[in-house]
Amino acid sequence: MSHLSKIEEIRTKAFSEIESLGSYPELQEIEVIRVRYLGRKSELTEILRSIPSLPQDERAPVGKMGNLVRKQIEDHLNAIIEKAKKLEQDQKLHQEKIDITVPGKRIEEGGLHPTTLTAQRMIEIFTKMGFDIEYGPEVETDYYNFEALNVPKHHPSRDMQDTFYMSDDTVLRTHTSPVQIRTMEKMKPPVRILSPGFVYRHDQDISHSPMFFQIEGLYVDKNVSCAQLKGVLTEFFKNFFSEETRLRFRPSFFPFTEPSAEVDISCVVCKQKGCRLCKNTGWLEVLGCGMVHRNVFKAVGYDPKKYTGFAFGVGIERLAMLKYGISDMRLLFENDLRFLKQFRTL
Numbered sequence: 001m002s003h004l005s006k007i008e009e010i011r012t013k014a015f016s017e018i019e020s021l022g023s024y025p026e027l028q029e030i031e032v033i034r035v036r037y038l039g040r041k042s043e044l045t046e047i048l049r050s051i052p053s054l055p056q057d058e059r060a061p062v063g064k065m066g067n068l069v070r071k072q073i074e075d076h077l078n079a080i081i082e083k084a085k086k087l088e089q090d091q092k093l094h095q096e097k098i099d100i101t102v103p104g105k106r107i108e109e110g111g112l113h114p115t116t117l118t119a120q121r122m123i124e125i126f127t128k129m130g131f132d133i134e135y136g137p138e139v140e141t142d143y144y145n146f147e148a149l150n151v152p153k154h155h156p157s158r159d160m161q162d163t164f165y166m167s168d169d170t171v172l173r174t175h176t177s178p179v180q181i182r183t184m185e186k187m188k189p190p191v192r193i194l195s196p197g198f199v200y201r202h203d204q205d206i207s208h209s210p211m212f213f214q215i216e217g218l219y220v221d222k223n224v225s226c227a228q229l230k231g232v233l234t235e236f237f238k239n240f241f242s243e244e245t246r247l248r249f250r251p252s253f254f255p256f257t258e259p260s261a262e263v264d265i266s267c268v269v270c271k272q273k274g275c276r277l278c279k280n281t282g283w284l285e286v287l288g289c290g291m292v293h294r295n296v297f298k299a300v301g302y303d304p305k306k307y308t309g310f311a312f313g314v315g316i317e318r319l320a321m322l323k324y325g326i327s328d329m330r331l332l333f334e335n336d337l338r339f340l341k342q343f344r345t346l
């Protein structure tokens, strides 16, 4: 058989095989045919490869015919492949069509814990006043938790009855003041920071938890005054509770501040008419504060003649209870969803 008629035969066979694929060919079936007629080992490829060894006068017509048929088969296959792809696509779309009448799946919404919400609100108010946020370790050395804070060796707060000791000189921090010490060690005044975090005390009843969330504030610079302390705290409580909130500063004592004060706010429940919460005094104790003791400045290498500062510390659970009307602190630690779900407004 001449090469030309062989090529003709290949075309006829290829075309009839392609036709036999029917109207819904699969891409895989098409590929089998492509390899059979156009692949490296196909008859047509063999013929085209053998052209250089053909007699001179046969080369041109065989080459022309061979390439033409190759192109025809290729085009035909490509057209079929397009069709098959489109079909596959249509089928996919058809299968994927959605039933918009099926009821939606409800996404279980989470929420933030009231303690977290309270801390966030407090941080928001103080950052607007220019305070930065600082964090530190919950396991502290005796030095950062007591010594640098001017707490004397035999102060009751150092007692095993009150503090969780990890070893002779490591404790679970009893306040976040160590964060203030660490921050002052690494930067010069002006220092305006807030230190939120968990602290630990050996203490437990309806209004005390052995682990609670504290936020302390510290402002150190030249000429920081007691009046500024009162101004900043007043601003905070008016923003946090309401504009009519009043503050009262009572003299107190802390080793790390001098002078020191306890801050009471006008009762958020009865507006000072007298109620059970404020024990008919009209006042609620919420916070401790004072002017930073010169010994604390000495410990961090600040010159107490050059700088003054104020500091305060507040338990967040207490503020959360007052803000949301929670009567038992234990609710904040039990993680009962019936309780927590009531704060799910985000």
Ligand code: 2NM
Pocket (backbone or CB within 6 Å): 149, 176, 177, 178, 180, 181, 216, 217, 218, 254, 256, 257, 287, 288, 289, 290, 292, 293, 296, 311, 312, 313, 314
């Ligand atoms: C309080 C009350 C008074 C306080 C002092 C310091 C530091 F590090 F600057 F000395 N930080 N926090 C402080 C002062 C904390 O909590 C009731």
